[in-house]
Amino acid sequence: MLTISFFTQFAMFSQLDFEVVDADIFEEDNQKTRSLFIWVPGVLTKGVALFINKEEEPELKHTLRFLGGLRIRILDGDANSAKWKRKTARWERKVKRKNLDDLMMVKNEDTVVHLKAGLPGNGKIRNYAFLVNTDGIAVLLLGKSRLDLKKLVKLVKKVSS
Amino acid sequence: MKLYQKILLISVCLFGALNLSAQHDQLLKFFDQFQGKEGFTTVYVTPKMFELFSDIETNDKDFNEVSEAISMLKGVRILVLDSVGSLTYNPIKLYDEVSSAAEKINYEELMVVKDGNTDVKFLIREQGKVIEEVLLLVGAAENFVFISLMGKIDLKKLSSLSKSMDIDGLDYLEELEKY
Numbered sequence: 001m002l003t004i005s006f007f008t009q010f011a012m013f014s015q016l017d018f019e020v021v022d023a024d025i026f027e028e029d030n031q032k033t034r035s036l037f038i039w040v041p042g043v044l045t046k047g048v049a050l051f052i053n054k055e056e057e058p059e060l061k062h063t064l065r066f067l068g069g070l071r072i073r074i075l076d077g078d079a080n081s082a083k084w085k086r087k088t089a090r091w092e093r094k095v096k097r098k099n100l101d102d103l104m105m106v107k108n109e110d111t112v113v114h115l116k117a118g119l120p121g122n123g124k125i126r127n128y129a130f131l132v133n134t135d136g137i138a139v140l141l142l143g144k145s146r147l148d149l150k151k152l153v154k155l156v157k158k159v160s161s
Numbered sequence: 162m163k164l165y166q167k168i169l170l171i172s173v174c175l176f177g178a179l180n181l182s183a184q185h186d187q188l189l190k191f192f193d194q195f196q197g198k199e200g201f202t203t204v205y206v207t208p209k210m211f212e213l214f215s216d217i218e219t220n221d222k223d224f225n226e227v228s229e230a231i232s233m234l235k236g237v238r239i240l241v242l243d244s245v246g247s248l249t250y251n252p253i254k255l256y257d258e259v260s261s262a263a264e265k266i267n268y269e270e271l272m273v274v275k276d277g278n279t280d281v282k283f284l285i286r287e288q289g290k291v292i293e294e295v296l297l298l299v300g301a302a303e304n305f306v307f308i309s310l311m312g313k314i315d316l317k318k319l320s321s322l323s324k325s326m327d328i329d330g331l332d333y334l335e336e337l338e339k340y
Binding site: 101102103104105106107108109112117119149153157 | 196197198199200201202203204205206207209210213214224
């Protein structure tokens with residue numbers, strides 16, 4: 001009974017999440033510049049983690065379990081338009097308000113990449129922001145997590161090898 | 162020691178420190194000057210990034226070796242000019258300009274490697290017996306690379322960085338193994 005009740009609630013909740021995801025793919029108010037917002041709820045990645053074998057892929061399971069929710073904003077179009085400037089300025093303010101530490105910056109003629117993270121000092125990543133602004137496309141990825149850096153490094157090493 | 166002697170000694174120390182900082186700033190200005198310009202790519206890895214990785218302890222021997230090298234770094238700045246299709250700047254001229262400017266402001270030449278048409282120069286800035294900065298300059302007909310590694314640097318450990326960081330130009334750090 002308890003199991004059925006749990007799964008019913010889980011199914012309802014995940015349906016709700018998917019509706020929100022679909023509803024948030026929005027906005028086409030300007031022919032030149034279009035924006036897209038995708039929200040990946042933390043419960044989704046946690047749900048995926050349930051299907052991963054802890055013995056075979058412990059790092060991947062941990063990463064998915066503690067990855068948390070993701071908010072992805074994409075801007076596509078004319079980098080000189082007023083909408084583009086307004087939106088990217090708003091993104092920058094949003095990231096600034098989170099008081100994240102700069103980790104890395106890459107800049108060339110028409111591309112700027114910023115990687116920032118909130119590091120509480122216990123070997124975990126609390127918040128992170130990844131901002132890419134190129135000529136024609138800009139992406140802001142914001143996330144909250146409780147990722148253990150040690151396990152993340154192991155996963156990256158495993159994937160790259 | 163009399164008061165005016167103390168004041169004089171403090172002033173000399175203060176001016177010395179300011180002078181060293183100003184010398185270092187000159188190279189930072191050079192880095193900033195070309196940031197975002199046509200043909201140039203700049204990368205700045207902050208001290209926080211290195212702190213992050215130096216805290217991790219694992220049983221992995223390779224990772225610990227790299228982590229040890231990373232823990233001594235306080236920041237990395239990379240400037241790359243890829244002049245294919247752009248004739249605004251001459252890479253060889255930039256290489257000569259930067260290396261002569263660096264030598265003028267207390268950077269000592271450590272090693273020069275000539276690899277075909279490519280010149281590679283390692284320069285260091287020391288404070289006492291501690292190496293505080295390693296400059297790596299690469300000059301060729303079509304590209305120029307300027308890498309500044311800051312921190313308390315052990316040259317023996319530095320070469321292991323090239324294996325872990327897949328960044329153009331850092332592979333020349335392997336040359337330090339020969340030093």
